[in-house]
Amino acid sequence: MTTTHPEPAPSGSEPVLALDGISVRLGGHQILDHVAFALDAGEFTGLIGSNGAGKTTLLRIVMGLRAADSGTVRVGGRPLTRRARGVGYVPQKIQIEPDAPLRARDLVALGLDGERLGPRLPSRARRDQVQQMLEAVDATRFADERVGTLSGGEQQRILIAHALIARPRLLLMDEPLANLDLRSGQEIVELTSRVAKEQGVAVLLSAHDINPLLPVMDKVVYLAGGRCAHGSTDQVVRSDVLTRLYRHPISVLRVDGRILVVAGAAVTADTVETVADDDGSLAVQA
Amino acid sequence: MGGTLSAVFEPGFFTSAPVHAALLTGAVVALISSTVGVFTVLRSQSFAGHSLADLGTLGGSGAFLLGVGPLWGFIAAGMVVGGAMDLAGTQRRNSRDVATGIILGAVLGLSALLLYFDTTESSTTGVTVTVLFGSLFAVSGYTVPAAVAFTALGLATLVLCYRPLLLSSVSTDLAAARGIRVRLLGLTFMLVMGVTVALSSLIVGTILSPALLIGPAAAALRLTRRPLAAMGTAAALGVAATWLGVLLAYDSYHWKPVGSGWPVSFFIIGLIFIAYMLSGLRKPGRTPTTADAASEAV
Numbered sequence: 061m062t063t064t065h066p067e068p069a070p071s072g073s074e075p076v077l078a079l080d081g082i083s084v085r086l087g088g089h090q091i092l093d094h095v096a097f098a099l100d101a102g103e104f105t106g107l108i109g110s111n112g113a114g115k116t117t118l119l120r121i122v123m124g125l126r127a128a129d130s131g132t133v134r135v136g137g138r139p140l141t142r143r144a145r146g147v148g149y150v151p152q153k154i155q156i157e158p159d160a161p162l163r164a165r166d167l168v169a170l171g172l173d174g175e176r177l178g179p180r181l182p183s184r185a186r187r188d189q190v191q192q193m194l195e196a197v198d199a200t201r202f203a204d205e206r207v208g209t210l211s212g213g214e215q216q217r218i219l220i221a222h223a224l225i226a227r228p229r230l231l232l233m234d235e236p237l238a239n240l241d242l243r244s245g246q247e248i249v250e251l252t253s254r255v256a257k258e259q260g261v262a263v264l265l266s267a268h269d270i271n272p273l274l275p276v277m278d279k280v281v282y283l284a285g286g287r288c289a290h291g292s293t294d295q296v297v298r299s300d301v302l303t304r305l306y307r308h309p310i311s312v313l314r315v316d317g318r319i320l321v322v323a324g325a326a327v328t329a330d331t332v333e334t335v336a337d338d339d340g341s342l343a344v345q346a
Numbered sequence: 347m348g349g350t351l352s353a354v355f356e357p358g359f360f361t362s363a364p365v366h367a368a369l370l371t372g373a374v375v376a377l378i379s380s381t382v383g384v385f386t387v388l389r390s391q392s393f394a395g396h397s398l399a400d401l402g403t404l405g406g407s408g409a410f411l412l413g414v415g416p417l418w419g420f421i422a423a424g425m426v427v428g429g430a431m432d433l434a435g436t437q438r439r440n441s442r443d444v445a446t447g448i449i450l451g452a453v454l455g456l457s458a459l460l461l462y463f464d465t466t467e468s469s470t471t472g473v474t475v476t477v478l479f480g481s482l483f484a485v486s487g488y489t490v491p492a493a494v495a496f497t498a499l500g501l502a503t504l505v506l507c508y509r510p511l512l513l514s515s516v517s518t519d520l521a522a523a524r525g526i527r528v529r530l531l532g533l534t535f536m537l538v539m540g541v542t543v544a545l546s547s548l549i550v551g552t553i554l555s556p557a558l559l560i561g562p563a564a565a566a567l568r569l570t571r572r573p574l575a576a577m578g579t580a581a582a583l584g585v586a587a588t589w590l591g592v593l594l595a596y597d598s599y600h601w602k603p604v605g606s607g608w609p610v611s612f613f614i615i616g617l618i619f620i621a622y623m624l625s626g627l628r629k630p631g632r633t634p635t636t637a638d639a640a641s642e643a644v
Contacts, residue, residue: 061481069592082515108512123523124523124525125519125522125523136437149519149520149523149524151517151519151520154517154520155390155516155517156515156516156517157387157388157390159387159567159568160388160567160569161384161570161572161573161576162388162389162512162515162517162568162569162571162572162573162574163571166512166572167516170509170512170513170516173509174509174510174512174513174521174526175509175510175513175521175522175524176509176510177506177509177510177526177528178505178506178508179505179508180508204571205571206571211482219520222520224347268637283351315480320611
């Protein structure tokens, strides 16, 4: 099997991830319909959509675990190969028993070369690298516990360390907040944002609620009905853009710094402030 | 000193050819069973281990009817059944429990028929006992080198696939995202498990072979948190239980009533069970810290 190290960045300013015209049909349903967007290095992007909007399908395509019916995926300017090189992945949940003999530290170390065949000799450099990564995600306290006994938030930290220790340029996270309480979820979002900034990693994090991501999110990819809108929060999360995306009247309400997306035209115009004007830079697929 | 030694090792223990064969075969089989057992627990596939052993009964009893050694019957059943179970998808076994139960029952029924034929043909119940409960002292001839060779092959496969196996036990998606061929890896492990259960059926029989697979691993998991340490501990426990079991079984011929020894399988499994119980005295659970207490209070 091949090495885990990402290839050197190609010259120029290629986007870390560029999707173009990605379409997937499954059982007569259009799961993804000409999805196109690009992520730049170090950007934190929220992949927002309700259940069944195609978030997981999209992530699996970027990981190379699933093929699209049409369209192209380029990672760091290169076409996607079977193994997505330079892409780290944090699954929604893991399936390990509490008594399984695998410490958090061991799982992080597997991030370096877990796909390699054959035995591995212990080395001081590896141990130091693992320790540094554990410190970066603030996980030294439970580094020697079994992975299966950790809480959901602790497991997420270890999985982030596992994904980032191989120094990818893109980190994909599949609904990391789905199984966490609000406080742990907020910690994970802030931690991911901080570590990704430090390492210059682009993050694509899927969620059904946009609000926990608002403090850290640079861009948003909004999925609905297989179509996507991409841009800054102010560009995308607006009544007119989402109405076009959903092909159904949508109101975006802002209440106390939180965003509510509700079906139907705005009803209480006096208490609701819809977002400001279109600046024409949207990438809306309709 | 000589008196103590001869009290522990009854006369002839060190010169008996069956004892040598039993010690060697028992050691290599315990080695691979315990190691594979740790992976079995890591991958939550103990159920598959039990099914493999049940279905091995068919192979063992069939082998006697055909006049070939039971090892070949066990190996053939283990490989075929292991491969078939992987293709059928043991991952989603919850929805298949009923179907699996029916198939296991049908196969055991067929095994009962074959064992009956075995017994009526040879006019002895020895075959039934050999298949179901093993006969380590009867291991001889080509079976010893064959067991060593299969063990070496199985262990080599485990060493080769060590890291991908660990990773895919955490999450198959995670493994697949790193380019690991998860299906091929799962099939490979099932085949290794098939061979392992076949080997352990040879020494302790099909009924007790899951105990040899899971027992040392279960004890080791209570003693250590690290994968390699768990495999080493399990292997040491398995080999120690097997050797001590062979010694006790040999000595038991001299126990009263003299001349009718106790079965070696009983001693091996009994010792593994004792090791498991003793390991419970020291359970390295999660070490509580003040920070844990704080986070739990929130």
